[in-house]
Amino acid sequence: MNMNIETPWVEKYRPKDFDEIVSQSIAINNLKKFVQKKYDMPHMIFSGPAGTGKTTTALIIANKLLKGDIYYRNVLELNASDTVRMDFVRKELQDFVNQNLIISDRELKIVILDEADNIPKTVQQTLRRIIESSPNNVKFILMCNYINQIIDPIISRCAVFRFVTLPKDKIINRLKFIVEQEQLSLPEGKKKEFFETLFFISGGDLRKAINSLQMAVALELIEDLNINEILKISGFVERPVLNQLKRYLETKEFAKARDIFDSIDYLDSRNFIRQLLNFLPEFKNVNKNNASQLRAYFGDVDYRISQGADERVQLTALLAELISYQDTTT
Ligand SMILES: Nc1ncnc2c1ncn2[C@@H]1O[C@H](COP(=O)(O)OP(=O)(O)O)[C@@H](O)[C@H]1O
Numbered sequence: 001m002n003m004n005i006e007t008p009w010v011e012k013y014r015p016k017d018f019d020e021i022v023s024q025s026i027a028i029n030n031l032k033k034f035v036q037k038k039y040d041m042p043h044m045i046f047s048g049p050a051g052t053g054k055t056t057t058a059l060i061i062a063n064k065l066l067k068g069d070i071y072y073r074n075v076l077e078l079n080a081s082d083t084v085r086m087d088f089v090r091k092e093l094q095d096f097v098n099q100n101l102i103i104s105d106r107e108l109k110i111v112i113l114d115e116a117d118n119i120p121k122t123v124q125q126t127l128r129r130i131i132e133s134s135p136n137n138v139k140f141i142l143m144c145n146y147i148n149q150i151i152d153p154i155i156s157r158c159a160v161f162r163f164v165t166l167p168k169d170k171i172i173n174r175l176k177f178i179v180e181q182e183q184l185s186l187p188e189g190k191k192k193e194f195f196e197t198l199f200f201i202s203g204g205d206l207r208k209a210i211n212s213l214q215m216a217v218a219l220e221l222i223e224d225l226n227i228n229e230i231l232k233i234s235g236f237v238e239r240p241v242l243n244q245l246k247r248y249l250e251t252k253e254f255a256k257a258r259d260i261f262d263s264i265d266y267l268d269s270r271n272f273i274r275q276l277l278n279f280l281p282e283f284k285n286v287n288k289n290n291a292s293q294l295r296a297y298f299g300d301v302d303y304r305i306s307q308g309a310d311e312r313v314q315l316t317a318l319l320a321e322l323i324s325y326q327d328t329t330t
């Protein structure tokens with residue numbers, strides 16, 4: 001039995017030092033120099049997609065600068081999206097920053113503020129004033145997915161580091177490292193497909209990739225590497241269903257394609273779009289000249305759904321569009 005309710009592997013394998021961080025060498029190399037400056041370290045913004053190492057890097061910096069007990073006293077971790085009442089953040093921040101006037105004079109303090117791009121613009125103005133008026137020993141590390149959601153006056157006060165989506169080989173190597181550490185044995189013949197599937201599920205997010213791996217192990221899916229089950233538990237459609245759908249789209253049988261689509265349980269529409277898009281090269285009759293237009297249509301549908309459009313309507317339209325691109329004449 002492998003049903004382990006142990007520490008999440010994302011935590012267990014969270015890098016403890018800079019050189020353990022995969023990719024991100026540009027950001028990390030520059031950042032190392034700043035960290036050595038201690039009190040002259042600038043405020044920083046880490047921007048980039050989820051699961052690329054932003055929080056990990058902030059924690060490493062904090063650990064390097066504040067060792068031992070002092071860490072707990074002098075590091076404040078806040079998450080903007082957890083904290084519904086931003087008043088609370090404001091108060092907590094101000095207390096933390098000011099407290100410094102009372103306790104010791106010049107100990108370094110670090111504020112780690114996650115998901116800063118979720119903070120409303122008006123509150124960001126307040127944050128900006130707090131940053132401005134903070135004494136030199138208080139350093140802010142802000143994290144965000146989208147730098148354009150942060151107001152300019154904050155950006156201009158920070159050194160910005162961009163974290164990039166991890167490439168396939170880096171993700172797969174990290175997963176292999178964990179597999180080795182955990183002494184898991186995978187069936188040789190299916191290994192490659194397994195890692196490729198985990199990478200596909202992750203979309204470049206290493207946290208997601210590691211979580212999917214741990215879940216596959218916990219659900220005992222790795223003995224015979226049941227790829228379809230792994231896709232399913234991660235919110236993707238199984239291959240046989242996808243294949244069936246493709247057949248009906250190729251024969252332009254819209255009603256049947258829609259039936260298949262309607263029969264999918266727990267459809268995650270944006271995952272479904274990614275999966276279909278990935279599957280596109282396998283459609284025999286998609287006219288090569290039109291393929292880029294079709295891809296653009298996928299992008300539009302994905303965007304509309306992200307903006308709250310009705311998912312079923314959008315996806316049904318996408319299926320119809322796919323049929324219209326099935327070109328058997330050219
Ligand atoms: N660049 C990376 N190198 C090594 N592990 C990483 C990297 N990025 C993410 N991880 C893994 O994913 C988990 C989540 O990473 P985190 O730093 O919290 O991502 P985020 O960019 O969303 O803040 C980490 O605990 C670690 O296991």
Ligand SMILES: [Mg+2]
Pocket residue numbers: 054055056114143
């Ligand atoms: Mg994070």
